[in-house]
Structures are given as C-alpha cells and as structure tokens.
Amino acid sequence: MTSDSSKPRTIKTIKINVDKCNGCRACEVICSAFHAQPRYSSTNPARARVRVIREPLASIYVPVYAGEYTAAECAGRDKYTIDGKEYAECAFCRASCPSRGFFKEPDSDLPLKCDMCESDPSLKEPLCVQWCLTDALTFEERQVEETPAPAPEEVDAGLEALANKHGWDKVRDALGRLAKEE
Amino acid sequence: MRYAETGFNLEVDLTRGSIERVPTDPRLTELHLGGLGTNARMFWDRVPPEVEPFSPDNLLVFGTGLLVGTPAPGCNRTVVSCISPQTRFFAFSMMGGFWGPELKLAGYDKLVVRGRSPELVYLWINDGKVEIRDASRLRGLGSLETAELIRQELNEPHAQVASIGLAGENRVFFASIEQGRSSASRLGVGAVMGDKNLKAVAVKGSQDINIARPAEFLQMCNEALQFIKVREKNPIPGVMPILAGLGSPQEMAIHDEKWHTENFAWGNARHRRKDFWTDEVKEAWTGTMETMRTRLLSCYNCPMKCGAAISVDTRMCSYMMKCFSKLTYTMAAFADLNFGLRIAQKATEHGVDAFSAPQTMAFALELLEAGILTEKDMPGLPASNEGKFYWLLDRIVRREGIGDILANGTYWAAKEIGKGAEEYAHNNIKKTEQLPLKLGMLNPIYFLMYCTGEKANITQIEGNFPQAPFNTREEREAFVANWEQVPDERFKQWFLEWETRGEKSIPQYPSVDATCEIVHWQEKMHYIDDATGMCAGLSSFPLKPPFHIHILPKLISCGAGLDLDEARLNHVTRRNRTLVRANNIRRGLTREDEKPPEDHWRKRFPELEKKLLDEYYKFKGWNLDGIPTHATLHELDLDYVAEDFLRRGILPRETASPPLPGSSKGGAA
Known part of the structure; x- marks a missing residue:
C-alpha cells in the first residue's frame, strides 16, 4: 500500500437528459450491434446494455444503463407513479438481477453491464452517445484525485471499536488470517 | 444464414385458427427484396382478381422492408397490403413507428393473415410463441386504449401493438391501423382487418437480425448520421x-x-x-x-x-x-x-x-x-x-x-x-x-404523378425533385452545386433551366421527355424505400436526402448480402413496380382510371396531357393502355404475368412471340 494519494482517476459519465429523448432507441440498436460477435454482425435490443423505459402516451422516456449484477434481489422493491401512471416494479433500476428479465442475454441469461464501449483503440465516446443526435445522451470525462487514504488515527479508532465488540483475541486472529490470505 | 431478413413468414389462418412459421425462398429476396416487392409477389401468386375486399380469401399482409430492424437509420417501415375496399385495387399502406422492427426481432419478415375469425380476437406474437386470444372485451374500444389494455393483460409494457378502433371493426372504407407512433391509414387496410375480426396484433421479439458485411454497413450508417447532422443545420x-x-x-x-x-x-x-x-x-x-x-x-x-x-x-x-x-x-x-x-x-x-x-x-x-x-x-x-x-x-x-x-x-x-x-x-x-389542392396552371410533372401513382397518394410518389422552380438562376445554381442525389447530370440541367414564367415554365417545360425521367426517378426512389423499409423521410421524400440511388445499392448489399449495383437495383425496382401494376391491371385498372381530379388545375391542356401519358407509358415499357408489354414483362422475368395476361385476354395474342434482343423500348432504368 502506498501513501501517495495524488494518483488521478478517470470518471466517465453518460449524462442523460430525459427531456431531450425522442424515444427512437438508436442507443439500444447500436449498443447491441457493438457488442455482437463479430462486432456489428447483428443487432438485437434485447441484448443491449441500455434500454429506454418508455410510456409514450405519458411522455415518459428514460434511458437506463445496465449496472452491476446482483446475485440476490433487493429485500425491498420500488414502484414509481409518475403523472398518474404506475410503472412496473423496479422499472427504473439498472441492476441485472434475478427478479426480472432486463439486462440479461436472452438465450443464456448471463448478466449484461454497460462497459462504455471499451475497445482498443478506445472510442472517443460510447456509441450510444454518438448515435444520439438529439443530445439526450452526452458524455463527460473528468479526472478526480484518488480518495486519500484514511488517517492512521481513524484506523485505530475502527479497530478499537471492533475490539470492544468482539474482544482483542478475535480481532488479532482475524487480522492474522486476512494477512495470510493477502 | 439469412441477412437483414429472418427468412420466415408467420402465416395465420383465422378461420381455422392455424398458425404456421413458414420459411421463405431466398430467390424471392433477390428478385423483389422485401416489403412492397415481396408483398406484390405474394398477391400475384395467391390473390386472384375475383377475390373481394371483404372475403376471407383476401390477405392482410404486414410486410417489413428488407432492411427493417438493421442499424440503418430510418429503416422501420411496414407495408400493409390487402385488396382495398375503397379502390378495389391492391393496397399498400405504410407505417413507421416500432411495430415492424419488433416483428423482425420476433423472427418474422411478414405476418400474413387470411380467413376470418368467428369471434373478435387479437394476436400475441412473443418470439416463437404465437397465440390467438379473445378480444371480446376490447370490442368498440379505441385503438390506443386497446393497445394499452393488451399490454396490461399480457403484463408486457414494451410489446408493440397495431390495432383498429371502431371504424375498422365496422369496416369503414377509410379505416386505419394504428400503432401509437404511426399508422397505416390509406385505402382501408383497417376495414379489412376488422372484416377478419382481428382487433389487434401485439408483438415482442428478442432474436438477432444479422448483417452480412458488418464493418462496411456500419460505416455507411455512421456516414449517413454525419450527413443528417450537417443537412439539418443547413435547410434549403x-x-x-x-x-x-x-x-x-x-x-x-x-x-x-x-x-x-x-x-x-x-x-x-x-x-x-x-x-x-x-x-x-x-x-x-x-x-x-x-x-x-x-x-x-x-x-x-x-x-x-x-x-x-x-x-x-x-x-x-x-x-x-x-x-x-x-x-x-x-x-x-x-x-x-x-x-x-x-x-x-x-x-x-x-x-x-x-x-x-x-x-x-x-x-x-x-x-x-x-x-x-x-x-x-x-x-x-x-x-x-x-x-x-x-x-x-x-x-x-x-x-x-x-x-x-x-x-x-x-x-x-x-x-x-x-x-x-x-x-x-x-x-x-x-x-x-386526395390532398385538398386546387391550383391554376397544369404542372406536367405532377400531372403524370397524379395519373400513374399506383397508390393514389401524391406524397408517395413525389420527392427528390423540387416541387416548383426557384426564382433566379443564382438560386438554382446554388441548389444544383452539391446535388449529388440525381441519377445523372441532365437532371441538374433541367432544373437550372426551369423558370417560373416564360418559355421554359410549366406546362411546356420540362419537356415531355424530361418530365418522364423526372417522374420516373422520383417514383423509383419510393419503390426502393418501400422494398427496404427505409423511411421516405430520409430518402425518397425530401430534397437532398442522406440515402439515394448512389448509396442504396451498397447499403442493401452490405446489409442483406446481395450483390447489387445501380443497374441491378434499378432492374429489381422496375420489376416490383411492374408487378404492382400487374396486380391492378388484372383487377381492371385502365388508362381511364389514370387522371387527376378534373378541377385540380384550372388551366388544362388535353393534347399535352395525352402526349405526356402516351410517352410516359412508352417510357415505362407499357402499351398505350398502360399495360406492361410482353417485351417488358419478359425482360423483368415476369413471363408468368404475360401468360396470365394472355389467358385473360388482357394482352393480345398476336404480339406474344418472344421479343427480339434489345426490342424492349423501356428508356426506364
């Protein structure tokens, strides 16, 4: 572990302006084409890592990107009502999860996740952004400083809390075990 | 493997309640591409002219274009065909929206509906699983209400639904099929759907659509998007x-x-x-x-x-x-x-x-x-x-x-x-x-388009050539400077010389020959779009579109794995156009039907009009009654049409001898 805390990190953000979305689903089309093997050899929005949640008559269009895979569904679920229209449970969630069919390969059920069109050489912008001529999707890249390592006294305080709860013996054993695994 | 198309049609007989997934012949794709082309072929093969619009034997075909669902921007059109209750001719009413791509993604190029259900039903197409479901509780409901209730019943918020309202159920001759974002409105396709007791078709798909030459195809799509960006910033x-x-x-x-x-x-x-x-x-x-x-x-x-x-x-x-x-x-x-x-x-x-x-x-x-x-x-x-x-x-x-x-x-x-x-x-x-237009001076280009447009809707034949001359030579020169969409340089010249008044103005200018070419070019672009499912709005309708005759052969080839150049695409397109006409000729279309509303223009020129129609018919390879000649039919591999015309006495037998090489007139390309 190094104490050098100045290492910059790149944060890639797709900014989604739902007011500008015209509902065309070009993002889904090009996403699935890009991730086809070989590249662009097929298209199928069911394989896309972005889906436009849409309720045309209520004028709701929300592009949602596939996020992390979760092995278990949430203990609690959410359900939105917007402008009097009730949406399906977890409609706006980005997880690939056992409770619904979204963000899974249709034939294998393997989870899908947006990778910002990672490729070599890298693209200047993810393709969904390039294909969104209405600018509902825009791309922003920024450098941030790596979160500095916590001060030593914070670590001390954390360990002390653990010791108070479990006793020093158990904490020592656990530390030894973890250090070995590392 | 089939590219761009799925290679299957979904055939549903509502009388018997049967559902079949039928493989299609790849040769038909080479001959007719898809959409309107293969629809016209299907009607020729399966719907004889005796079939009444409200007969169980009338087909209702939802045919997606060949490139529908591929990444090519704007390729989302479905051509809905049946025999129209209003015109009693072969109808092709089109819709964009989202329904066509979804049908393709479910694994079908066309939905072919025949027969008549004893009860009001709707179809639910979910990839390989297809059901005919009871729609009695939807009777009398609006088209959009129906779509919403079906999505709720199926618990499929993203299913695409094409449906009819009360007008379709009651067989109003101008009833439409609505699908939310778009509709197939013209010529009473909704009435035929209602006659079949089919309230709606819901569809959801998750199959792949394959591209034959992916890298080239995608590059063309990207170039089109770039073109659109620039073009939208530069209105004409x-x-x-x-x-x-x-x-x-x-x-x-x-x-x-x-x-x-x-x-x-x-x-x-x-x-x-x-x-x-x-x-x-x-x-x-x-x-x-x-x-x-x-x-x-x-x-x-x-x-x-x-x-x-x-x-x-x-x-x-x-x-x-x-x-x-x-x-x-x-x-x-x-x-x-x-x-x-x-x-x-x-x-x-x-x-x-x-x-x-x-x-x-x-x-x-x-x-x-x-x-x-x-x-x-x-x-x-x-x-x-x-x-x-x-x-x-x-x-x-x-x-x-x-x-x-x-x-x-x-x-x-x-x-x-x-x-x-x-x-x-x-x-x-x-x-x-028709569109409510009443004008002064006869326009020869529009005269021919109104007369001969098989769809009888001006917006489906006009397009790439400006509707009227520009005022000054400078404006015209500026317009033709980057007019890459024209088939050849002559079109620029015709437009350059076209004046608002004087010798080189309507009705005498453009000349009859030039008028034939201008009309043919505009119509041709629509027929290409109607076969590929490309929206006219990016191709055959506006001035200076991203997709045109110098780009489309390659786009279709890369997408569908065909080997088309301009000449071959022109040939296929002429075949499709002639086959649409053949369907209607067989149903009784005559020269007498091909005229604009009498009061469309105040100033009419009967002699010029006769000459225009005579020359255009000849240009198209039709006889003076507007019937495709033996030579034309033979050249287009439509000998089976010629035989049928002979049998019915539509074409006279004496000219039935095989044509000499090069004898077909057809200036049309």
Missing part, C-alpha cells in the same frame, strides 16, 4: 420551412403554416384562403401547439423528430401525430387548430384516415347545403359547425344512419346518394380522396 433556402429539412414535412416542430393554409383548399377541397396566415392566427396556433404538444418523437432508430405526442387536456389522453394530419380536420371544418387537434384525438382512437375522413365529412355538409341531403337524413345534427363534425365522425365510425353511406368514402357515397352528389365527390383519384 427558398423552400417553404416545413420542406427545407429532412423527414416528413416538419409540421410538429415548425409553426409556420402559411404554405398549407393559403395554398391548400379548405372545406371539401374547395376554397383557397389567400390572406389567411395573419400574425394573429400565427400567434394563436403557435400557442395551441405549444400547449398541446408534449414532445417531439421519432420512429425506431431514426434521429428525425417528425412526430409529436399531442395531449388533450391531460397527458393520459394523448395520441401521436405527424405531418399534414395536423391541419386536415381544421381546414375541412374552417375551424382553428385547437379544434383540429382535439377531433384528431377522437379520430385516432376510432382509427380513420386523416385525409379521407375530414373530406368525407365536409362533403356531407356540402350536400346538406345543396339540398341533396336534408335534415331528415341527419336527425340530431348539432347547430354548431364544430359539433357537426364530431357528430358526423361518430355516425361514420358507427355506420349509423347517413354514416353508413358516408363510411364508404365520397366516391361510393355519392353514387349511392345520387341526385347529383357525384359532382361533390370531386377530389378523388382511383376512388380515393
């Missing part, structure tokens, strides 16, 4: 604002309606209002649009925003519209835009064509004014002008009282009413209502 100067950019006329986005409101006719296609577009009107209508329009919308995989969601009072009471349907109700009723957008919501739910319905209602009120219809024919007709239109719409879609007659459109209604009513059904071609 000197053209009315709604036609200066790409897409269908931009009437949802642009408020300036001077051109339509002052040049098109109000009422029953009667009255020009030359100083209508005042500041006051502009302000009021802009306010209406900005209050009621909730969002500009696209079809599947298209950056254009030709459509809009329109909200009447609440967001949940919304519908989608585009283009000139914005004004047709308003202008038919001499009302304001607020009325037009409100009644269009009801009309969309009922599912009627926005050209024919308002004109039929205005026609009825003219008959009332003329005393041909009386108040006895219309018991309960409200006193207010706007009330009358709501009342008539309701009677028509229910086929109640006078509505039962009016539901057949102005041509058939006038015949049934008699007493001189025919004079009032004055705006038809091939028995179907």
Whole structure:
C-alpha cells in the first residue's frame, strides 16, 4: 500500500437528459450491434446494455444503463407513479438481477453491464452517445484525485471499536488470517 | 444464414385458427427484396382478381422492408397490403413507428393473415410463441386504449401493438391501423382487418437480425448520421420551412403554416384562403401547439423528430401525430387548430384516415347545403359547425344512419346518394380522396404523378425533385452545386433551366421527355424505400436526402448480402413496380382510371396531357393502355404475368412471340 494519494482517476459519465429523448432507441440498436460477435454482425435490443423505459402516451422516456449484477434481489422493491401512471416494479433500476428479465442475454441469461464501449483503440465516446443526435445522451470525462487514504488515527479508532465488540483475541486472529490470505 | 431478413413468414389462418412459421425462398429476396416487392409477389401468386375486399380469401399482409430492424437509420417501415375496399385495387399502406422492427426481432419478415375469425380476437406474437386470444372485451374500444389494455393483460409494457378502433371493426372504407407512433391509414387496410375480426396484433421479439458485411454497413450508417447532422443545420433556402429539412414535412416542430393554409383548399377541397396566415392566427396556433404538444418523437432508430405526442387536456389522453394530419380536420371544418387537434384525438382512437375522413365529412355538409341531403337524413345534427363534425365522425365510425353511406368514402357515397352528389365527390383519384389542392396552371410533372401513382397518394410518389422552380438562376445554381442525389447530370440541367414564367415554365417545360425521367426517378426512389423499409423521410421524400440511388445499392448489399449495383437495383425496382401494376391491371385498372381530379388545375391542356401519358407509358415499357408489354414483362422475368395476361385476354395474342434482343423500348432504368 502506498501513501501517495495524488494518483488521478478517470470518471466517465453518460449524462442523460430525459427531456431531450425522442424515444427512437438508436442507443439500444447500436449498443447491441457493438457488442455482437463479430462486432456489428447483428443487432438485437434485447441484448443491449441500455434500454429506454418508455410510456409514450405519458411522455415518459428514460434511458437506463445496465449496472452491476446482483446475485440476490433487493429485500425491498420500488414502484414509481409518475403523472398518474404506475410503472412496473423496479422499472427504473439498472441492476441485472434475478427478479426480472432486463439486462440479461436472452438465450443464456448471463448478466449484461454497460462497459462504455471499451475497445482498443478506445472510442472517443460510447456509441450510444454518438448515435444520439438529439443530445439526450452526452458524455463527460473528468479526472478526480484518488480518495486519500484514511488517517492512521481513524484506523485505530475502527479497530478499537471492533475490539470492544468482539474482544482483542478475535480481532488479532482475524487480522492474522486476512494477512495470510493477502 | 439469412441477412437483414429472418427468412420466415408467420402465416395465420383465422378461420381455422392455424398458425404456421413458414420459411421463405431466398430467390424471392433477390428478385423483389422485401416489403412492397415481396408483398406484390405474394398477391400475384395467391390473390386472384375475383377475390373481394371483404372475403376471407383476401390477405392482410404486414410486410417489413428488407432492411427493417438493421442499424440503418430510418429503416422501420411496414407495408400493409390487402385488396382495398375503397379502390378495389391492391393496397399498400405504410407505417413507421416500432411495430415492424419488433416483428423482425420476433423472427418474422411478414405476418400474413387470411380467413376470418368467428369471434373478435387479437394476436400475441412473443418470439416463437404465437397465440390467438379473445378480444371480446376490447370490442368498440379505441385503438390506443386497446393497445394499452393488451399490454396490461399480457403484463408486457414494451410489446408493440397495431390495432383498429371502431371504424375498422365496422369496416369503414377509410379505416386505419394504428400503432401509437404511426399508422397505416390509406385505402382501408383497417376495414379489412376488422372484416377478419382481428382487433389487434401485439408483438415482442428478442432474436438477432444479422448483417452480412458488418464493418462496411456500419460505416455507411455512421456516414449517413454525419450527413443528417450537417443537412439539418443547413435547410434549403427558398423552400417553404416545413420542406427545407429532412423527414416528413416538419409540421410538429415548425409553426409556420402559411404554405398549407393559403395554398391548400379548405372545406371539401374547395376554397383557397389567400390572406389567411395573419400574425394573429400565427400567434394563436403557435400557442395551441405549444400547449398541446408534449414532445417531439421519432420512429425506431431514426434521429428525425417528425412526430409529436399531442395531449388533450391531460397527458393520459394523448395520441401521436405527424405531418399534414395536423391541419386536415381544421381546414375541412374552417375551424382553428385547437379544434383540429382535439377531433384528431377522437379520430385516432376510432382509427380513420386523416385525409379521407375530414373530406368525407365536409362533403356531407356540402350536400346538406345543396339540398341533396336534408335534415331528415341527419336527425340530431348539432347547430354548431364544430359539433357537426364530431357528430358526423361518430355516425361514420358507427355506420349509423347517413354514416353508413358516408363510411364508404365520397366516391361510393355519392353514387349511392345520387341526385347529383357525384359532382361533390370531386377530389378523388382511383376512388380515393386526395390532398385538398386546387391550383391554376397544369404542372406536367405532377400531372403524370397524379395519373400513374399506383397508390393514389401524391406524397408517395413525389420527392427528390423540387416541387416548383426557384426564382433566379443564382438560386438554382446554388441548389444544383452539391446535388449529388440525381441519377445523372441532365437532371441538374433541367432544373437550372426551369423558370417560373416564360418559355421554359410549366406546362411546356420540362419537356415531355424530361418530365418522364423526372417522374420516373422520383417514383423509383419510393419503390426502393418501400422494398427496404427505409423511411421516405430520409430518402425518397425530401430534397437532398442522406440515402439515394448512389448509396442504396451498397447499403442493401452490405446489409442483406446481395450483390447489387445501380443497374441491378434499378432492374429489381422496375420489376416490383411492374408487378404492382400487374396486380391492378388484372383487377381492371385502365388508362381511364389514370387522371387527376378534373378541377385540380384550372388551366388544362388535353393534347399535352395525352402526349405526356402516351410517352410516359412508352417510357415505362407499357402499351398505350398502360399495360406492361410482353417485351417488358419478359425482360423483368415476369413471363408468368404475360401468360396470365394472355389467358385473360388482357394482352393480345398476336404480339406474344418472344421479343427480339434489345426490342424492349423501356428508356426506364
């Protein structure tokens, strides 16, 4: 572990302006084409890592990107009502999860996740952004400083809390075990 | 592997309740591409001319274009075909939106419906699983209500639904099929769907659509998107604002309606209002649009925003519209835009064509004014002008009282009413209502397009050549400078020399020969689009589109794995166009049917008109009756059509000898 805390990190953000979305689903089309093997050899929005949640008559269009895979569904679920229209449970969630069919390969059920069109050489912008001529999707890249390592006294305080709860013996054993695994 | 297409059709017989997934012959793709081309072939093979529109033997075919669902921007069109109750010819009514790509993704190029269900049903196509389901509780409901209830019943919020309203159920001759963002409105395809007792088709798919040469294809798509970006920033100067950019006329986005409101006719296609577009009107209508329009919308995989969601009072009471349907109700009723957008919501739910319905209602009120219809024919007709239109719409879609007659459109209604009513059904071609346009001087290009357009809808044949000459030589030179879409340099020359008045102006200019070429080019581009499913708005309709004859052969080839160059694509397109005509010739289409409404132009030139039609027929490889000749049919691998024409006595036997090489006239390419 190094104490050098100045290492910059790149944060890639797709900014989604739902007011500008015209509902065309070009993002889904090009996403699935890009991730086809070989590249662009097929298209199928069911394989896309972005889906436009849409309720045309209520004028709701929300592009949602596939996020992390979760092995278990949430203990609690959410359900939105917007402008009097009730949406399906977890409609706006980005997880690939056992409770619904979204963000899974249709034939294998393997989870899908947006990778910002990672490729070599890298693209200047993810393709969904390039294909969104209405600018509902825009791309922003920024450098941030790596979160500095916590001060030593914070670590001390954390360990002390653990010791108070479990006793020093158990904490020592656990530390030894973890250090070995590392 | 099949590319761009799935290689399967879904065949549903509603009489027997049978459902089959049928592989298609790849040779047909080479001969006809898809969409309209393969639809026309299917009707030739399977629907003989004796078949009545409301017969179980009439097919209702939802044919997606060859490139539909691929990443090519704007390829989302479905060609709905049947024998039309209104024209009694082969109909091809088209819709964009999202339904066609979804059918493709479910694994089918076409849905072919035959027979007639004993009960009202809907179809649910979920990839390989297809069900015919009870729709009795949907009877009488609006098209959009129906779609919403089906999505709820299936718990499939993203299923795409094409449905009919009351008008389709009651077989109104101008009933549409609605699918939310778009509709197949012309020629009564909704009536045939209703006759089959089919309320709706819901579809959801998750299969791959394959691309033959992916890298090249994608590069072409990217170039088209770049072109669109630049083109949208550079509207064409000197053209009315709604036609200066790409897409269908931009009437949802642009408020300036001077051109339509002052040049098109109000009422029953009667009255020009030359100083209508005042500041006051502009302000009021802009306010209406900005209050009621909730969002500009696209079809599947298209950056254009030709459509809009329109909200009447609440967001949940919304519908989608585009283009000139914005004004047709308003202008038919001499009302304001607020009325037009409100009644269009009801009309969309009922599912009627926005050209024919308002004109039929205005026609009825003219008959009332003329005393041909009386108040006895219309018991309960409200006193207010706007009330009358709501009342008539309701009677028509229910086929109640006078509505039962009016539901057949102005041509058939006038015949049934008699007493001189025919004079009032004055705006038809091939028995179907046209855009309400009444002009002064005959335009030779438009004359031929009106006469010979097989679809009998001007917007489906006009397009890439400017509608009118530009005022100055400088403007024309600027226009042709980067006009890469023309087939060859002659078209630029014709446009350069085209003047607003004098020797080189309509009707004598462009020359007959040039007119044939200009009409042929514009029509050809539509036939290519109708086979590929490319939206006309990015190709055959606007000036200087991203897709054109020098690009499309390669795009189709890379997408579908065909080997097309311009010559071969021209050949396939001519084949499709000729086959559409052959279907109609066999159903009785004659030269006599090919004429614009008598009052379309005030100044007519019978000799010139005869010459135009003679020469155009020859140019197309048709005889002077407009029937494709033996030589033409042979050249296009349509010998089976020639044989049928011989058997029926449509073509005379004496010319049946095989053509000499090079004997086919056909200047058409």
